[in-house]
Amino acid sequence: MEITRRESGNIVILDINGEIDLYNAPEIKDVIAKLIEEQKYYTIINLEKVSYIDSSGIGALISSLSNLKKIPGWT
Incomplete structure (x- = not known):
C-alpha cells in the first residue's frame, strides 16, 4: 500500500494505492x-x-472518523 x-x-487529500489489510x-x-x-481536519x-x-481497513x-468527530467544532 502506498499513501500519497x-x-x-x-483540504488534505490522501491518495491510497494498493491493498488495505490487517x-x-x-x-x-x-x-x-x-x-x-x-x-488538518x-x-x-x-x-x-x-x-x-x-x-x-x-x-x-x-x-x-471517530477521532475526527471528537474535535470541537468539527463538522
Whole structure:
C-alpha cells in the first residue's frame, strides 16, 4: 500500500494505492492521527486505486472518523 498526500487549500487529500489489510491498516490511522496533530481536519481519502480492503481497513477508516468527530467544532 502506498499513501500519497496532497493539499488543495485547507483540504488534505490522501491518495491510497494498493491493498488495505490487517498488516498496513494501522498506517492509515497513523497518517490521519498526524493530520489531527497538525490541525488538518478536512481530509478526503481517495480509494480509487485501492484494489482490496478487508475489515481491518474499514475499521481503521471508521476509527479515524471517530477521532475526527471528537474535535470541537468539527463538522
